[in-house]
Amino acid sequence: MARANYLFTSESVSEGHPDKVCDRISDEIVDLFFREGEKAGIDPYQIRVACENLATTNRLVIAGEVRGPALSQETIIETARKAIKDIGYEQKGFHWRDVAVEVLLHAQSADIAQGVDSSGNKDEGAGDQGVMFGYACTETPELMPAPLYYSHKILEVLAAARKAGIGDAAKLGPDAKSQVTVRYVDGKPVGVTQIVLSTQHIDETLTSEDVRAIVEPYIRKTLPQGWITEETVWHVNPTGKFVIGGPDGDTGLTGRKIIVDTYGGAAPHGGGAFSGKDPTKVDRSAAYAARYLAKNVVAAGLADRVTIQLAYAIGVAEPLSIYVDTHGTGKVPEDKLETVLSQVMRLSPRGIREHLQLNKPIYARTSAYGHFGRTPDADGGFSWEKTDLVDKLKAAFA
Incomplete structure (x- = not known):
């Protein structure tokens, strides 16, 4: 029998988290190959991309295996810079304009291609085991687990306010993490017992209390009415100042947030990441x-x-x-x-x-x-x- 009354927690990370910066660039390159492949008249079923990224202080490395249109390194680098700019990084240790980008993409292995490609009566095979x-x-209208769904929505709403320059939200930075603990009664989500939010801020004078004053109204609007009570415990920037963020504060890699990407731990995971991979x-x-x-x-x-x-x-x-x-x-x-x-x-x-x-x-x-x-x-x-x-x-x- 499944438990009826319990607490369950899931986390999310923002688009400015170092790993998510890498996921974004990897997926931008997948999109780039599909767009440019169409312009070149290449059958989209022949496009192959497996692109990984590593980001750290003022450095981005793009590596992987590809097949499709012949793209210059300049085009790939420009694509990466546009993504970083859209996320919002213009800080000394990681700036879209100044970051050094190294491109190490090469042709897909012929040994892999022979297993995946169709030929004669052979249909396309899976790209891997x-x-x-x-x-x-049924926990949300989107048919998702509530703890993860609302962890995502909190960060998505805050990012939209930051990018739009709405009030004090403009003082926040791109890097952020959230975590929501949901209380279940009779197997249904009914409230939130703990809310964790750590968000980068551009204004160095902000305290944890100042940051909570900025983000709390957005969080309250995001969560279902009545889920936040006087007993709900808040942890906003619990370590204090959070000015140095993104790849300048912590190295990022493509594919490290597979539980965030899926179901927040509410369901099993096969172990494979998504970003940077074409659909073969x-x-x-x-x-x-x-x-x-x-x-x-x-x-x-x-x-x-x-x-x-x-x-x-x-x-x-x-x-x-x-x-x-x-x-x-x-x-x-x-x-x-x-x-x-x-x-x-x-x-x-x-x-x-x-x-x-x-x-x-x-x-x-x-x-x-x-x-x-x-x-x-x-x-x-x-x-x-x-x-x-x-x-x-x-x-x-x-």
């Missing part, structure tokens, strides 16, 4: 597909909570296994649901890319505030958040 998980629950990499595309299926299962009323696992082998098109766990909330047999899910969506790498239309420059926007629980965009961004399988799923169990 691994397991991916998707999850959905099932670490990314199959995780999106698993979330898509899980969200549709819950939206269809077939379960209040569901975890889906997909497993792949490099060079093999079809998943090795599909596993469904409805955690005792299912309205239909789990084994039948596993069969139905494989029928409503083809789960090969190419099938996923076609169904979710992933061969597009839609990835930079995913690099902060979570890959899941977002609103689908008109241009195909966050297509995995659609609930357009609901009717098919209901019909399969009618």
Whole structure:
């Protein structure tokens, strides 16, 4: 039996966190290859990008394997600088204009390509082995776990106010972390017992109390009414001054915030990061597909909570296994649901890319505030958040 009354905590980090700076640049380069590939007349199914970044004081290193349009180092460097500028870094130790950028991108390995590419009667294979998980629950309208969803929203709202220069929010810096502890009663989220926020500030005179006065109104508006009470404990900039932030204060790497990117620890994780990878990499595309299926299962009323696992082998098109766990909330047999899910969506790498239309420059926007629980965009961004399988799923169990 699942526990009914408990506390659960999840964290988020802002777009200016050192690791998220690297995620953003990696995804900007994925988008760049898709955009420039289209201009060059290259089949988007032939684009390959695996891009990693390391950022530290006044230094950015971009490395990885690519296939697609011939892009100059100047174009790649300019793309990185624009991303850093948009995030908001103009400080002495990390400035979009002055940071030294080294580009170490090279051609994708032919040994990997032969397993992934289609040829003759062979369909595209998975870009690597691994397991991916998707999850959905009824805790929020977006069918996401409440602790992570609201940790994301707090930082997203503060970033928007900072960038817009609204009042004292303009005194905040790009680097920030949040953490929310949610109290559950009878298995449902009902309130917040602890709120943690550490945010960089440009004004060196600000105290922790000053920062709380700036951020508290935004946090109160973000959380559901009644969730913050007199018993809620606040930890705002608990270490005191936070002026030196971003890669100047701490080295960043692509792919280090995989729990922040997914479900905040409320669901399993296969271990693979998303950012910097084109959708032949099932670490990314199959995780999106698993979330898509899980969200549709819950939206269809077939379960209040569901975890889906997909497993792949490099060079093999079809998943090795599909596993469904409805955690005792299912309205239909789990084994039948596993069969139905494989029928409503083809789960090969190419099938996923076609169904979710992933061969597009839609990835930079995913690099902060979570890959899941977002609103689908008109241009195909966050297509995995659609609930357009609901009717098919209901019909399969009618």
